[in-house]
Amino acid sequence: MVHNPRPLNERERQLLIIFSHCQLAMTPMEFWSKWDVSQEEIARICRCDVSLVSRWFSPRPHTTQPMIYHLWYLALADRFLEFYDELPNNLQQELCRDSDFQR
Numbered sequence: 001m002v003h004n005p006r007p008l009n010e011r012e013r014q015l016l017i018i019f020s021h022c023q024l025a026m027t028p029m030e031f032w033s034k035w036d037v038s039q040e041e042i043a044r045i046c047r048c049d050v051s052l053v054s055r056w057f058s059p060r061p062h063t064t065q066p067m068i069y070h071l072w073y074l075a076l077a078d079r080f081l082e083f084y085d086e087l088p089n090n091l092q093q094e095l096c097r098d099s100d101f102q103r
Contacts, residue, residue: 025071026078028056035081045077046070 008016028042039057043050048070055064066074084092 024075024079025068026075027071028053028066028074031074031078032057034078042074046073 028046031037031042031045037045039053040050043053046053046066052064056066058064080095087095
């Protein structure tokens with residue numbers, strides 16, 4: 001296996017520091033309140049089972065809380081919905097290269 005990574009310049013190192021401190025997050029309830037989606041769609045976005053999502057929406061005390069990566073997925077999906085048409089075509093294709101989605 002050949003390992004020949006591209007070196008980072010100082011600007012790229014600074015960008016990674018900024019990225020590592022990003023607080024991008026959106027709760028399932030915030031996403032659901034903003035977008036007309038089902039729990040099944042939220043599960044697909046969060047790459048988890050719908051039964052887990054249903055526990056997030058449960059009115060019972062001590063319900064399961066989403067993990068930080070679930071909040072990240074929802075925030076990314078929100079930005080994706082909001083700004084998809086503003087993204088350059090090459091970035092749209094890069095973000096969705098493994099999907100069967102046709103624009």
